[in-house]
Amino acid sequence: MSxxxxxxxxxxxxxxxxxxxxxxxxxxxxxxxMTPDTFFRVLGPRPWKVxxxxxxxxxxxxxxxxxxxxxxxxxxFQVIVKPSPANIQAMxxxxxxxxxxxxxxxxxxxxEDDWESPTIGAWGVGWSVMLDGLEITQFTYFxxxxxxxxxxxxxxxxxxxxxxxxxxxxxxxxxxxxxSDDVTYRDLHLKEERQFSEYNFVQATxxxxxxxxxLAEKEAGQLLxxxxxxxxxxxxxxxxxxxxxxxxxxxxxxTERVKMIAQIRTLVxxxxxxxxxxxxxx
Amino acid sequence: xxxxxxxxxxxxPSSHVRTALDDLKERLGRELAAAKIAVxxxxxxxxxxRLILIGDFAESQAVREGLVTxxxxxxxxxxxxxxxxxxxxxxxxxxxxxxxxxxxxTERGEYVGFRTVQQGxxxxxxxxxxxxxxxxxxxxxxxxxxxxxxxKFSRPVRNILCVFGGHSVRxxxxxxxxGDTTTGHKIRDPRPIRAASIEDYKSALRDALVIVDPxxxxxxxxxxxAALLAPLGAALYPDAGLLRKLANDVEYPFVFLGxxxxxxxxxxxxxxxxxxxxxxxxxxxxxxxxxLPYFLxxxxxxxxxxxFIRKGNERVLKARLEDARFFWNQDIKTSLKxxxxxxxxxxxxxxxxxxxxKAQRLKKIAAYLAKRNxxxxxxxxxxxxxxxxxxxxxxxxxxxxxxxxxxxGGLYARAEGLPDTVASAIYEHYLPxxxxxxxxxxxxxxxxxxxxxxxxxIGVVGVGIQTTGSSDPxxxxxxxxxxxxxxIDRKLGFSFPRLVDKVIAVYGDRLKRPKAEIxxxxxxxxxGRLKYLHERRDIRYDLIGAGLGAGLENIYHVxxxxxxxxxxxxxxxxxxxILMTKRVNNILAGQPACALNADLLVEKEERDxxxxxxxxxxxxxxxxxHGDFAQAQKIVFRLQPALNVFFEKVLVxxxxxxxxxxxxxxxxxxxxxxxxMADYSQVVVEGEKPGAGR
Numbered sequence: 001m002s003x004x005x006x007x008x009x010x011x012x013x014x015x016x017x018x019x020x021x022x023x024x025x026x027x028x029x030x031x032x033x034m035t036p037d038t039f040f041r042v043l044g045p046r047p048w049k050v051x052x053x054x055x056x057x058x059x060x061x062x063x064x065x066x067x068x069x070x071x072x073x074x075x076x077f078q079v080i081v082k083p084s085p086a087n088i089q090a091m092x093x094x095x096x097x098x099x100x101x102x103x104x105x106x107x108x109x110x111x112e113d114d115w116e117s118p119t120i121g122a123w124g125v126g127w128s129v130m131l132d133g134l135e136i137t138q139f140t141y142f143x144x145x146x147x148x149x150x151x152x153x154x155x156x157x158x159x160x161x162x163x164x165x166x167x168x169x170x171x172x173x174x175x176x177x178x179x180s181d182d183v184t185y186r187d188l189h190l191k192e193e194r195q196f197s198e199y200n201f202v203q204a205t206x207x208x209x210x211x212x213x214x215l216a217e218k219e220a221g222q223l224l225x226x227x228x229x230x231x232x233x234x235x236x237x238x239x240x241x242x243x244x245x246x247x248x249x250x251x252x253x254x255t256e257r258v259k260m261i262a263q264i265r266t267l268v269x270x271x272x273x274x275x276x277x278x279x280x281x282x
Numbered sequence: 283x284x285x286x287x288x289x290x291x292x293x294x295p296s297s298h299v300r301t302a303l304d305d306l307k308e309r310l311g312r313e314l315a316a317a318k319i320a321v322x323x324x325x326x327x328x329x330x331x332r333l334i335l336i337g338d339f340a341e342s343q344a345v346r347e348g349l350v351t352x353x354x355x356x357x358x359x360x361x362x363x364x365x366x367x368x369x370x371x372x373x374x375x376x377x378x379x380x381x382x383x384x385x386x387x388t389e390r391g392e393y394v395g396f397r398t399v400q401q402g403x404x405x406x407x408x409x410x411x412x413x414x415x416x417x418x419x420x421x422x423x424x425x426x427x428x429x430x431x432x433x434k435f436s437r438p439v440r441n442i443l444c445v446f447g448g449h450s451v452r453x454x455x456x457x458x459x460x461g462d463t464t465t466g467h468k469i470r471d472p473r474p475i476r477a478a479s480i481e482d483y484k485s486a487l488r489d490a491l492v493i494v495d496p497x498x499x500x501x502x503x504x505x506x507x508a509a510l511l512a513p514l515g516a517a518l519y520p521d522a523g524l525l526r527k528l529a530n531d532v533e534y535p536f537v538f539l540g541x542x543x544x545x546x547x548x549x550x551x552x553x554x555x556x557x558x559x560x561x562x563x564x565x566x567x568x569x570x571x572x573x574l575p576y577f578l579x580x581x582x583x584x585x586x587x588x589x590f591i592r593k594g595n596e597r598v599l600k601a602r603l604e605d606a607r608f609f610w611n612q613d614i615k616t617s618l619k620x621x622x623x624x625x626x627x628x629x630x631x632x633x634x635x636x637x638x639x640k641a642q643r644l645k646k647i648a649a650y651l652a653k654r655n656x657x658x659x660x661x662x663x664x665x666x667x668x669x670x671x672x673x674x675x676x677x678x679x680x681x682x683x684x685x686x687x688x689x690x691g692g693l694y695a696r697a698e699g700l701p702d703t704v705a706s707a708i709y710e711h712y713l714p715x716x717x718x719x720x721x722x723x724x725x726x727x728x729x730x731x732x733x734x735x736x737x738x739x740i741g742v743v744g745v746g747i748q749t750t751g752s753s754d755p756x757x758x759x760x761x762x763x764x765x766x767x768x769x770i771d772r773k774l775g776f777s778f779p780r781l782v783d784k785v786i787a788v789y790g791d792r793l794k795r796p797k798a799e800i801x802x803x804x805x806x807x808x809x810g811r812l813k814y815l816h817e818r819r820d821i822r823y824d825l826i827g828a829g830l831g832a833g834l835e836n837i838y839h840v841x842x843x844x845x846x847x848x849x850x851x852x853x854x855x856x857x858x859x860i861l862m863t864k865r866v867n868n869i870l871a872g873q874p875a876c877a878l879n880a881d882l883l884v885e886k887e888e889r890d891x892x893x894x895x896x897x898x899x900x901x902x903x904x905x906x907x908h909g910d911f912a913q914a915q916k917i918v919f920r921l922q923p924a925l926n927v928f929f930e931k932v933l934v935x936x937x938x939x940x941x942x943x944x945x946x947x948x949x950x951x952x953x954x955x956x957x958x959m960a961d962y963s964q965v966v967v968e969g970e971k972p973g974a975g976r
Contacts, residue, residue, distance in 0.1 A: 106591060141428050170597075
């Protein structure tokens with residue numbers, strides 16, 4: 001099965017469970033959790049079910065295309081089901097079966113791993129799902145987002161698509177994966193990994209990044225003042241990406257790191273408060 | 283009657299499972315005791331998906347018999363034996379027939395009254411209230427909610443089975459109704475299972491690939507491991523924590539042996555085993571302390587017929603080892619010395635500065651310690667180790683495997699050809715990580731470890747961060763215990779208050795708290811840790827108190843004092859001697875210090891005591907300074923007969939002030955010697971309350 005078939009299968013499976021399929025969000029994010037389709041859906045009382053593919057950028061994970069497992073941009077398949085139904089784990093297990101994995105021949109473990117994102121003031125309780133020792137999914141019951149308690153409680157299922165595909169194809173090298181029958185991961189991403197590693201670690205201009213951060217932060221504040229929390233949230237995402245790049249450039253000291261994360265979190269918290277205002281706080 | 287409770291949950295961490303079971307047992311036991319229900323047994327089983335209690339309780343509350351008394355017999359019956367109005371009135375008020383009254387003999391004499399028998403409530407009825415209460419009042423270090431429910435728990439609760447005497451006990455928790463069914467292995471055999479008895483439950487679950495008894499799973503794991511290792515002549519790299527975790531995390535353990543390419547064996551064993559343990563949660567395999575290219579994993583299944591599980595794990599491990607090798611090769615391109623400046627950017631604590639600041643302090647503290655612990659020969663190497671010991675914090679390897687801090691630095695130091703003393707000291711300077719862990723094997727490692735730990739403790743205390751109850755963010759307790767353990771293991775006899783002084787001085791004006799306050803806090807903190815450390819060795823608390831009561835000048839001597847008391851406590855002279863010391867203390871209570879003048883000693887008994895004291899003092903002095911408290915103690919016992927006769931024949935509180943003061947002075951001199959050994963007033967003697975005298 002190719003990576004694109006994996007995506008199609010997961011989309012079909014979760015659409016059948018009632019999820020709306022969101023398009024990929026058009027800003028750089030570190031994880032599928034950060035896009036509005038998760039961040040705003042988990043807040044407030046309204047039930048939601050959503051699934052989508054999200055390319056996720058982690059500049060520090062760049063390895064110039066030389067490491068067979070690590071890349072500075074990978075792809076997540078993100079699922080939110082709110083409220084989490086009693087059989088959510090069984091649904092997840094069924095999704096693996098639907099991919100043709102015969103679990104009778106494999107070892108599936110839910111390994112304690114509580115998730116936390118200080119930048120967006122979010123945390124949850126859950127597991128890394130390990131399939132024959134390979135971490136293929138992060139499974140989390142959201143407890144807080146934007147610094148606010150969430151209720152009802154959503155289940156978040158984040159599949160690491162490359163990991164899962166390496167399992168399915170029994171490949172040791174990410175670049176050997178088939179994206180489609182005649183296009184490999186190498187064809188699509190090797191140059192990208194090389195060039196972006198060089199950009200992330202060496203070429204990105206620290207001064208401009210700091211300016212971008214400051215501009216986006218200022219813009220977010222102004223937008224919040226006008227009640228425009230959706231564009232304000234986009235500005236928070238821009239801050240977060242600038243921060244990640246600065247981090248990869250080694251330009252952030254420990255104290256500065258704490259300060260910048262707190263700056264973003266404060267904005268995100270205000271966004272969350274604005275969002276729940278009309279819907280009523282949980 | 284049999285009691286069976288299974289709380290079916292989504293996978294819980296092993297630490298939560300343990301505390302939840304202890305709490306559940308305790309809470310339910312308490313409720314049953316309060317309800318007067320006899321409990322023959324109550325114990326627990328568990329998997330990561332099930333909290334299980336099994337027990338044997340009485341069918342109902344005990345029958346309660348009572349006695350209600352009325353008027354005295356004399357007032358209740360007329361001389362002809364007929365009931366008086368008093369008796370009739372009493373019977374009426376209690377709603378019984380007067381003929382049911384009988385004569386009962388009480389402490390106050392004979393009265394009329396009647397006996398009552400109250401049938402107990404059925405246990406099932408009590409359980410239906412007590413069990414849900416026990417479950418909902420459980421608390422965990424981190425609690426969560428799920429779905430639309432209101433219950434907070436460690437992980438979502440999905441089913442509750444509760445059976446007593448073959449019948450289900452019904453109750454409701456957060457919309458979940460208890461019953462008598464559960465399900466088999468979630469992935470292998472999730473069929474519903476009805477359980478009327480404990481035996482049924484256990485065997486039906488076994489058929490459905492769940493072993494409910496964690497000890498049995500542990501044995502299965504160890505047996506399978508032994509069977510796989512025997513042909514290789516190999517052993518397991520011991521890891522009790524991982525074994526506990528895996529025995530919790532699987533319901534049906536299957537151990538498989540995997541391998542990895544031999545060329546990764548060039549990596550040190552510490553890195554290999556950590557990549558296996560932390561990355562993959564598998565055991566590494568060794569022979570004669572050398573890593574073999576194998577590992578052992580525990581899967582949650584019965585077999586790996588197609589080898590998928592083994593192959594999958596091998597692939598993941600290979601990727602991890604490839605990463606580790608990449609880090610190793612990258613890291614050793616830069617020497618530790620070249621890395622040192624980067625520590626300026628790594629924060630130790632906001633108010634205490636960077637790790638570079640810490641390294642500079644450690645150099646000074648280590649130099650001080652070397653001078654006072656016969657470490658002149660290693661002083662130079664120790665200084666270099668202090669300077670470099672934190673540099674591995676800026677290596678990729680430690681970023682990947684933070685638990686290897688220190689060890690990685692030591693390995694890199696060796697790889698780049700630094701002297702052995704330097705490499706070992708860096709390698710060992712986080713040891714011991716716990717009281718079960720080994721202390722550093724080298725003197726340089728020991729001194730650097732003490733310097734590092736004390737620097738952290740005094741710094742954190744000195745900027746006013748409190749360590750209370752569960753809040754110990756800098757691990758100060760573990761650090762202090764580590765210092766004590768090293769001192770005891772290596773028999774280091776330096777002055778503790780002076781070392782604390784030195785560290786405070788090295789910090790300079792970074793510490794905002796007054797010096798006296800820091801000293802007090804640190805002393806109390808160490809007293810607490812030394813108590814804990816000795817209580818773990820099953821030494822009586824009062825002996826520990828007595829040993830600590832002699833002061834914290836020298837931590838090693840505190841330990842020796844306590845050990846001496848513990849060794850001598852069974853000696854026949856011990857208790858009489860303690861009583862005698864208490865007598866001395868009592869008579870001296872509230873007396874001002876007096877000067878001793880030997881010429882004023884007139885009575886034979888007091889002169890005898892004085893000469894005995896002289897001999898004891900002379901002999902004991904050197905023993906105390908060498909820390910031989912057991913021998914010193916035995917010699918001090920010899921004062922006992924002279925003191926006995928003294929108290930018998932001599933009136934201490936003589937009328938003439940000079941004589942009285944002189945006798946008090948003699949006793950004060952004796953007490954001074956005694957206090958160098960222990961604060962005997964804290965020792966509890968049979969039939970005595972702590973601290974009370976005669």
